[in-house]
Amino acid sequence: MHERDERLRRRYESLRSRPGVLLSATGRVISGDPAGDLGERVHLDERTHFAGRRMILRDGSVALLEPFSDGYLLRPALPTAPPLLTLSFLGERPPSASYGDRDRPLSLRHAEILTLLALHPPTA
Numbered sequence: 001m002h003e004r005d006e007r008l009r010r011r012y013e014s015l016r017s018r019p020g021v022l023l024s025a026t027g028r029v030i031s032g033d034p035a036g037d038l039g040e041r042v043h044l045d046e047r048t049h050f051a052g053r054r055m056i057l058r059d060g061s062v063a064l065l066e067p068f069s070d071g072y073l074l075r076p077a078l079p080t081a082p083p084l085l086t087l088s089f090l091g092e093r094p095p096s097a098s099y100g101d102r103d104r105p106l107s108l109r110h111a112e113i114l115t116l117l118a119l120h121p122p123t124a
Contacts, residue, residue, distance in 0.1 A: 004024070005028075007070075008022060008068075008070060009030055012032070013031070019073065020076075021038060022068065022071060023044075023065075024072075026041075027042045037059060039058070042057070044065075055074070062076075083101075084099075085097065087111075089115060094106070097114070
């Protein structure tokens, strides 16, 4: 494990700008986080293997996870427009809400509440 980490670290340090934080294949922080903000490990799940996956870190910031050799580079994500919220209440399917790429089923009561809020938004 230490030899594999050292190979990754050498490859990472050969990059001129050393962008992002270097992670092992299991999410251990190897290099690039001198303040230790990420802790010893970043949780990686089964969807991690998709290049360019966006992750929300412990501090609430968003980062992109990119494959790098036998590990990953975690880079700050560029600010983008917020995901679109889509509400589906009509039709034969049960009510649902989609936020970005996440779909959530809604109970009828939650659909009613969201409809009321959409028709009569609160004022500041």
